[in-house]
Amino acid sequence: MYAIHEPLDENVVKPVAQAYLDYTPSPLRTAIHNFFGNIEDFFSGVNGLLQGKLDKAGHDFGRVMVNTGFGVLGLIDIASDADIPRGGEDFGQTFGHWGIAQGPYLFIPLIGPSSFRDGSGLLVRIAASPVLYIPAWEVRTVLEILGPIDLRASLIGTTSLVEQAALDRYTFIRRSYLQRRQYEVYDGQPPPVKDEDD
């Protein structure tokens, strides 16, 4: 899978994201980024609720209300200026919180590192995506294309770091991903890992 991902990303996705960075004015990019972030905040709130984390969910829904109401449909991130923290929850974490294990690690072409559990969460997230239900197809299509470009553009510059750091990118990314997700599921307090050496 990784073998498919790399050439696709290198030759198609990354150049498009780079062009987006080069030719779109920065305030516009920020607004677009905020717009999609606002949608993520909503889903983070839903997942906070599903895990019984009412504080986090409250913050997320508060963010969505502030940003949607006063921030022109989420284009301006007023909530961050007001220091309302992001919950950063997602369906994969909710499944983890419910005790479901990661399952096999997966590298999904164009999307990146995932696992059986997190990938299932992602499917739920995509199916529930409000963008898919916008009736005007022109708007829908534009947003469906902009979303991934915005995401990929935010990653530019850091891939080169992995390139420098990793002996084998696949292994490096896999271990980073699995460690990170474990940490997120436990909200920064993962149980100690048994060390093979000391």
Next chain:
Amino acid sequence: MKHYRWFAGCVAVALGLVANGPALAQETADAAVKRASQELLQIIRADPKVQAGDQARIREVVEAKVFPNIDFERMTSLAMGRNWRVASPEQQKRLIEEFRTLLVRTYSGALSQYRDQTMDYKPVRAEPNATEVTVRTEVLRAGQAPVPIDYSMTKKTDGWQAYDIVVGGVSLVTNYRDEFSEQIKAGGIDGLIKTLAAKNKSTGSK
């Protein structure tokens, strides 16, 4: 993808903040991290060559300010896991050298990208005469979630040194342990050394 970016960015930040000045033996671990990282941040912000992305200068700063605060031997041995004891002293020496070089290059490449940040230091809860502590910090960047960075520190005769850096739950040592064991499975310890050396050569020319 989100996580992947997240991690990459944070390793850069983390490595960037284990900076060093003259180590003070009586210093507490958190004070050591604080002093060192503040010094580095100052240089990053003030040095025009660093600002311009001059790689040679950045490497110099890394060597002088960051690396004296890292226990490379311990770091390498932890990343090697049980293979460390199998390695001959000569192999161990080469491994430490190559791993160190890899980290210099990685770090230098990343440093120029991360300058507008401030740090928050959490008080360390440990016995006063402890020789192993974890120093918890957070990196704050405008408009973004704080990035927690934990330093596993060990007390040496001339001050504290870090032997692992955990960025948002991602441990550098654990990451490299996978990488190393895979290389060793494929080509033995000498195979790993060769891979590291080749890697360092190729990124060094950039």
